[in-house]
Amino acid sequence: MRCECTQPAWRETALQLQCSKISAHSSEWLAEKLEMLSFIFPGQGSQRVGMGRDLVDAYPECRSTFEEADEVLGESLSRLCFDGPEDRLTLTENAQPAILTVSIAMYRGLVERGLTPTCVAGHSLGEYSAHVAAGTIAFADALGIVKRRGRYMQEAVPIGDGAMAAILGLDASSVKQACDEASNGEIVAPANLNAPRQIVIAGAREAVRRAGEVARRMGAKRVISLTVSAPFHCALMQPVADRLAPELRGLSATDPRIPVIANVDAEPKRDARASVDALIQQIASPVLWEKVVRRLASDGSRTYVEVGPGSVLTGLMKKIDRALRAVAVDTLPTLNDAKELIG
Known part of the structure; x- marks a missing residue:
């Protein structure tokens, strides 16, 4: 519609x-x-x-x-x-x-x-x-x-327990795959799908860090940790x-x-x-x-x-x-x- x-x-x-x-x-x-x-x-x-x-x-x-x-x-x-x-x-x-x-x-x-x-x-x-x-x-x-x-x-979320990071250079499906591979039972997922190949992820701090590492191996141009007070727009x-x-x-x-x-x-x-x-x-x-x-x-x-x-x-x-x-x-x-x- x-x-x-x-x-x-x-x-x-x-x-x-x-x-x-x-x-x-x-x-x-x-x-x-x-x-x-x-x-x-x-x-x-x-x-x-x-x-x-x-x-x-x-x-x-x-x-x-x-x-x-x-x-x-x-x-x-x-x-x-x-x-x-x-x-x-x-x-x-x-x-x-x-x-x-x-x-x-x-x-x-x-x-x-x-x-x-x-x-x-x-x-x-x-x-x-x-x-x-x-x-x-x-x-x-x-x-x-x-x-x-x-x-x-x-x-x-207690300060320090959550995190967000911007992933540049990967499409949405690749970023989701990186999050899925890195979760290890913790929450991490795409949070802001801002533009083509510019996606922010959010979740538990260590899971976000691991997802960033996976994204780099998948060919991400940059992974940028964001200074935020909470992991917005995730579970x-x-x-x-x-x-x-x-x-x-x-x-x-x-x-x-x-x-x-x-x-x-x-x-x-x-x-x-x-x-x-x-x-x-x-x-x-x-x-x-x-x-x-x-x-x-x-x-x-x-x-x-x-x-x-x-x-x-x-x-x-x-x-x-x-x-x-x-x-x-x-x-x-x-x-x-x-x-x-x-x-």
Whole structure:
């Protein structure tokens, strides 16, 4: 079944949203250039000290986003984003709400300037940002959920017991074979299928190390150990999924206004229940990012805006399909020049 973002109902709704706050001339420009515009939201690892400060200083909708986050969380997330320290910002329970807040501040800035997506997707944590943008989950609800998601992830596996590594130069089936050969009764598996021959594995520390050695023997160009607080998106995270599931199911979620392509199966989620189920499942399942991008492309998206700190997803786009156009909007100048960057 094809993504409904290519169907008239979705297209009409999206274009109405796109054109609601802009002039007739801009409406024509958007209809021509952005009819199939996808916003993609980054995940953990994209955080940096200072992120979002220039947006807050310049735009009230961005400032109010940070103010809301501070109020909901009962702490100054804005100060942590702007001033650090870096070691506190990189803690999973802090990094996740911080990235969500910066992403939604940037999203609101783009919408205020007349740029609204027809489809959205997010990498891991970024799927929560995508659902806020699609109207599935309220920003305030998402803040509390991702704060606890991060804390539960930190608590699930003792520090030092888990690991993740990027394997470059092998296809997905070869990486899976390396993991299977190296497991020796322990958990190790592909966790992020980011791009062709760029796959991250996760699991028990020694099993990840052994899988890296097998991958090298199989011809991997590089095996890079990643500095992470937990082995994300593998079976070791199942207790987190079980713990977070009732909280997610207890949210006042609504059907998304536009399609959200899920990490777990690269399929569009069209209703609240399917959306929440996908968020639960993705905690202990691999992120099929390459498939997500190819699904968006097969349904007609040719232009992609990375909304949030950094440009990791923009770089991955070039590895997935050079014919696709991607730009990162993560600073005040890029937000101001968004139309020119995209057009």
